[in-house]
Amino acid sequence: MERPADPGASLARLPGKDPHNNPGDVSVDFPVSVVLPAGGTGERTGLQTPKQFCGLMGRPLISYTAQAFERVSWIQCVVVVVATESLALMRDIAQRYRHSKVRVVPGGSTRHRSIRRGVQALREPEEQVGAGTPKVVIIHDAVRPFVDEDMLSKIAMAAKEHGAAGAIRPLVSTVIATTSEGYLDHSLERAKYRASEMPQGFTYEVIHQAYQKCTDYDLDYGTECLHLALQYCGTNAKLIEGPPTLWKVTYKRDLAAAESIIKESLSQSSCVLTGDCPSALSLAASLQKAFTTQHMDLDIIPNLQGDHANYLLKEWNFIQISVNGSLSEVKALLASLQAAERALLNPVVVVWVHLSGADLPSIGETATEPAAISDLASPRLENWKTFCCTVSTSGSVRSGCEKRVKCGVIQKSKSLFKMC
Numbered sequence: 519m520e521r522p523a524d525p526g527a528s529l530a531r532l533p534g535k536d537p538h539n540n541p542g543d544v545s546v547d548f549p550v551s552v553v554l555p556a557g558g559t560g561e562r563t564g565l566q567t568p569k570q571f572c573g574l575m576g577r578p579l580i581s582y583t584a585q586a587f588e589r590v591s592w593i594q595c596v597v598v599v600v601a602t603e604s605l606a607l608m609r610d611i612a613q614r615y616r617h618s619k620v621r622v623v624p625g626g627s628t629r630h631r632s633i634r635r636g637v638q639a640l641r642e643p644e645e646q647v648g649a650g651t652p653k654v655v656i657i658h659d660a661v662r663p664f665v666d667e668d669m670l671s672k673i674a675m676a677a678k679e680h681g682a683a684g685a686i687r688p689l690v691s692t693v694i695a696t697t698s699e700g701y702l703d704h705s706l707e708r709a710k711y712r713a714s715e716m717p718q719g720f721t722y723e724v725i726h727q728a729y730q731k732c733t734d735y736d737l738d739y740g741t742e743c744l745h746l747a748l749q750y751c752g753t754n755a756k757l758i759e760g761p762p763t764l765w766k767v768t769y770k771r772d773l774a775a776a777e778s779i780i781k782e783s784l785s786q787s788s789c790v791l792t793g794d795c796p797s798a799l800s801l802a803a804s805l806q807k808a809f810t811t812q813h814m815d816l817d818i819i820p821n822l823q824g825d826h827a828n829y830l831l832k833e834w835n836f837i838q839i840s841v842n843g844s845l846s847e848v849k850a851l852l853a854s855l856q857a858a859e860r861a862l863l864n865p866v867v868v869v870w871v872h873l874s875g876a877d878l879p880s881i882g883e884t885a886t887e888p889a890a891i892s893d894l895a896s897p898r899l900e901n902w903k904t905f906c907c908t909v910s911t912s913g914s915v916r917s918g919c920e921k922r923v924k925c926g927v928i929q930k931s932k933s934l935f936k937m938c
């Protein structure tokens with residue numbers, strides 16, 4: 519009896535959150551488009567709002583999934599298939615969150631019918647983004663928000679090579695067959711089976727042909743695109759084991775779980791801006807040591823100029839260390855955040871630490887009360903929180919004005935400051 523497959527890595531990090539992830543490693547050099555079936559009603563959540571439109575930290579679930587594809591440079595178009603009554607809502611979400619690759623089309627009465635509509639849309643001229651029909655189509659449930667570029671490139675490459683590819687995960691429960699009277703008929707040897715997950719990939723020809731040839735029964739009762747490729751195109755999908763993050767939001771509790779994962783991930787990474795002050799660098803180094811013991815990423819950079827500007831594009835938080843309350847650096851940071859619309863997708867936390875003490879060289883403006891930052895935390899920057907504290911050279915920490923803490927990083931930073 520084979521051992522069941524081992525579970526994968528921790529759930530605690532959003533895909534694409536690896537601060538040192540090198541998207542340039544992928545080698546997808548052919549056109550790939552995506553179909554996101556999002557036309558369901560989410561009955562099993564028991565909620566009025568279809569789960570794909572339920573908010574997670576103030577943003578609809580489907581926007582996190584769309585963003586996971588938006589950030590992948592080799593994906594040319596994302597067709598989102600929604601119920602007719604949700605067309606305007608989805609178009610508004612795409613516009614509000616700058617999902618520029620998204621095209622919205624009406625779905626069908628079942629998941630397969632919606633996916634088929636999405637695949638057909640890829641041929642329609644107005645759906646083309648870039649050159650013509652894609653070589654590969656990735657199909658991914660819109661309610662699976664945690665998918666990363668590494669898995670997408672594996673699926674796309676395998677689909678191009680084999681005609682079809684699909685993500686799988688180890689089974690957690692054993693699968694049993696029942697008799698019509700509701701008794702156990704037999705159980706399957708779990709180690710020989712896997713759960714079929716998403717994303718899945720197909721050459722356009724395969725998935726197009728599969729949906730052309732399949733029956734109404736397939737369309738109304740089927741749940742597996744890989745089966746259609748095998749049944750109607752003779753194409754055996756290549757199966758690729760994915761990380762545990764590929765799970766699907768199905769029940770109401772899954773929405774809470776997804777929001778908790780997102781929140782946890784957003785508080786995992788910060789960068790400290792120190793200018794060129796030795797005292798600031800020294801405090802930053804202590805912080806970095808403390809963050810490491812809490813398994814959090816903390817990068818130290820002087821400012822957001824030049825190559826460091828790409829920190830504005832990551833879903834990170836920011837700790838600005840200034841000396842003697844100089845507001846100029848934190849003002850520049852907040853202006854950069856606003857220009858980059860960094861708070862559009864996720865709450866951004868700015869922690870302003872200013873060193874005070876006679877022995878520190880005063881730079882520029884006179885010492886400023888921490889409350890001064892509250893003037894800077896203007897409503898013009900929605901969805902961001904500021905916190906500031908004063909670290910005197912004696913090492914004690916006096917907390918300053920704390921505005922509506924939203925992410926865990928402030929609590930952690932505050933406790934970390936006390937540790938330094």
Ligand SMILES: Nc1ccn([C@@H]2O[C@H](COP(=O)(O)OP(=O)(O)OP(=O)(O)O)[C@@H](O)[C@H]2O)c(=O)n1
Pocket residue numbers: 554555556557558559560561562563568570599625626627628629630632633659660661766767768
């Ligand atoms: N007619 C349908 C039904 C489902 N889906 C989509 O297929 C994905 C996976 O389906 P599922 O989790 O079953 O979603 P729902 O059908 O909405 O859930 P339920 O069965 O609880 O109603 C979801 O993104 C869902 O929106 C779709 O595009 N069109």
Ligand SMILES: O=P(O)(O)OC[C@@H](O)[C@@H](O)[C@@H](O)CO
Pocket residue numbers: 629659714715716741742743768
């Ligand atoms: O059956 P549901 O509509 O809940 O979800 C669809 C899933 O079956 C599907 O996403 C994977 O099993 C892969 O095909």
